[in-house]
């Protein structure tokens with residue numbers, strides 16, 4: 001009988017790297033390396049440069065080169081996009097991610113990247129706006145509402161907070177009022193909007209295209 005293949009089974013392909021070749025005698029003498037990872041292998045979703053490094057060493061290295069843009073998202077309904085936005089913020093080197101509203105957020109889409117990313121919570125838009133004001137960071141609302149400017153023609157400041165809304169309602173009136181400008185991504189199809197995490201990735205990429 002041929003082996004039956006379960007179509008719903010998770011693929012079990014090995015990812016990452018195995019134990020450091022040569023055993024403990026060949027381990028690098030560098031405190032950034034994690035002895036458990038050297039012994040057992042490193043299966044984490046990290047770039048090759050960080051293989052076998054401790055999480056603290058990776059965060060410290062990222063802290064040296066994070067970009068001066070921040071990302072914020074309203075969280076009134078446990079939006080599933082937040083995890084993906086955190087992952088993209090990590091990939092594009094955002095200084096910090098800000099969650100406005102509910103403290104709990106769905107981490108699934110983050111794929112553990114939140115452990116390498118600074119994430120700050122704000123009770124409401126007023127508290128977030130006060131923080132941004134104290135930090136001297138303009139808030140740029142990202143939504144396709146009346147009066148928004150296409151991102152490719154917008155004045156995207158180098159130091160700023162990019163503020164995204166939720167699936168369904170989009171940005172709240174308070175969030176739009178707290179922003180110094182509103183930026184949209186030009187669309188060409190029939191749908192009213194793209195997914196919030198897709199929108200976040202597009203705008204972060206545009207920021208990196210200009211400044212990184």
Ligand SMILES: C[S@@+](CC[C@H](N)C(=O)[O-])C[C@H]1O[C@@H](n2cnc3c(N)ncnc32)[C@H](O)[C@@H]1O
Pocket residue numbers: 142143144145163164165166167168169170171183184185186187192193194195196197199
């Ligand atoms: C799914 S949208 C919902 C709101 C949207 N204004 C509408 O009328 O359907 C959720 C969030 O994704 C972002 N977004 C989606 N499409 C966008 C676009 N074309 N331009 C800018 N932001 C967008 C915004 O941050 C928005 O608040």
